[in-house]
Amino acid sequence: MEPISTVAGIGVPLQRSNVDTDQIIPAQFLKRVTKTGFDDALFYGWRQDPDFVLNREPYRVEQPGTETRILIAGPDFGTGSSREHAVWALRDYGFAAVLSSRFGDIFRGNSGKQGLLAAQLSEKDIETIWLIVDEHPGIAVSVDLVAKTVTVGTASFPFEIDDYTRWRLLEGLDDIGLTLRDENHITEFESRRESWRPTTLPAR
């Protein structure tokens, strides 16, 4: 994974709460076996509406993946299904960060694994950013992972992200590689695992 320190792009206001991962990417697109190429599926249902924010200038991305966008969402973003495809679709479209006052736990974890910044701000600050973006459509939003601040124009807002995820993103570290440094501990744990615990093989 590439190290990430600051991402910036046009702020896209999504003034809805409880945006579940079924809305971010409907199940019909989960049949693909690849990890990329999901930009067309992002918010598929809502994008059928010409007034949806991603269908409007200056938020729309003509060629997904060529421009960076920052999503400014209502509370409880990414609830529901564990589908990591939601993160892949946001990333493929061009989103480098999502700002919300509350994230679904699994979505937040998935974002951290894939280098999508899930930055948690207060609900009040999200509303302030919505107001700024409303007055200045197309204004750039910058997310600084080192300072843990979001900057919009001259205004700055603190955000929360867990320290371990932040460190991993700043360093661009691979989770599996990190864990395998502790392989001797895993082997030791396995040596004392009780025999009543389940095994799937041989099948009974």
Add this chain to the structure above:
Amino acid sequence: MTEAARPRTLAEKVWDDHLVVKGENGSPDLIYIDLHLVHEVTSPQAFDGLRMAGRPVRRPDLTIATEDHNTPTLLIDRPIADPISRTQIETLRTNAQEFGIRLHSLGDIEQGIVHVVGPQLGLTMPGITVVCGDSHTSTHGAFGAMAFGIGTSEVEHVLATQTLPLKPFKTMAITVEGTLKPGVTAKDIILAVIAKIGTGGGQGYVLEYRGSAIRSLSMEGRMTICNMSIEAGARAGMVAPDQTTYDYLKGRPHAPQGAEWDAAVAYWNTLATDDDAVFDAEVFLDADELEPFVTWGTNPGQGVSLNDSVPDPAAFDDPNDRAAAERALEYMDLTAGTPMKEIPVDAVFMGSCTNSRIEDLRAFAEIIKGRKKADNVRVMVVPGSARVRIEAEAEGIDKIVEEFGAEWRFAGCSMCLGMNPDQLAPGERCASTSNRNFEGRQGKGGRTHLVSPVVAAATAIRGTLSSPADLSVEVSA
């Protein structure tokens, strides 16, 4: 006080017993995973990752795969018609073979919804950790296991290392005391819990369901409740193991036997939350007061008693809740003030990892037996696994379903998420025993009301949202 003497909750005990490395300086703990369930939708990219890195599956013997999300529930002996679905299923078969993983394919007697198959085989047991690339993995917490859904990157991580780096969860007690009225079920308890704490109320927590109403539930009922923990934002929900748990588990194919069984039970009996343990949050619910519950909106927290009416968005104090309610009523094509029981449906779906076990099918069948479904209502009954289907057929439930005018299908996730051909048409309204009423969940433009199996049955008979109590009035009149 020593660490061992500190009073702990069920969740903390299971966590502590799976610590491979204790995280320091803000690092997560490394937690061992006892059982990894795999299905076709969230695994292909994980296996690809292993291949690219040249990594094997560390413990194929702690891993099991089944085909469920994408599989058809009709004509299962023919090739899958949708080429993309077929490719995904074939990819799982190839991966299972290449990496040495046990797979139960469509047509196999152990095939079915992953969260029905694990408990049915006796692989799900108290005091273990269970993960799957599916948010409804919380189901397995009904046994006193720590079970939660993970993303595809984490699936790859578990395949490669049999562990996950995790920050400890907070704990929340959901205490339900009292006795449920006839016709009120586990599904109504969990829908009421979600309506009470909201879709984000459980975020960051493991929920522990406690109290006399929970203790008196069957394992199927406990699974229904734990299943929907994620709908309250919690990754995991748990119930302490007791005699009900042991009676369900004993004798199943992978349950411990002989001396191992005794050793396991001795350990499982130590898992219950200590009397003086402290939860980070507590919620109380009175079972005596509960009525059958139903959702009116587009998230599982938007629910009311079946005797109530569609709420007025103006009645919500929080502006986000108000805006969400307005949007939901528009999507659901409902008017504030309409009694829930006056809402007609086009379809009834009886199935999903929430409510497709044998007890659910029995409860549904008992109500429809000898009756005919309402005209113009399409009714689909989808058992949770091939074994559940066989068991139901041995009891004659298939005949009852067919004589009622409903469709008796093969096992799978089916219309819960409509990845296969089982979908609602745009604008169709469905009473569904599944877990999510999100926009388009059961098919683009489809409208979902979440209900229990007995409410689904009564609704299928009357054609409008109904409780079983509404039927007895008709019969006696």
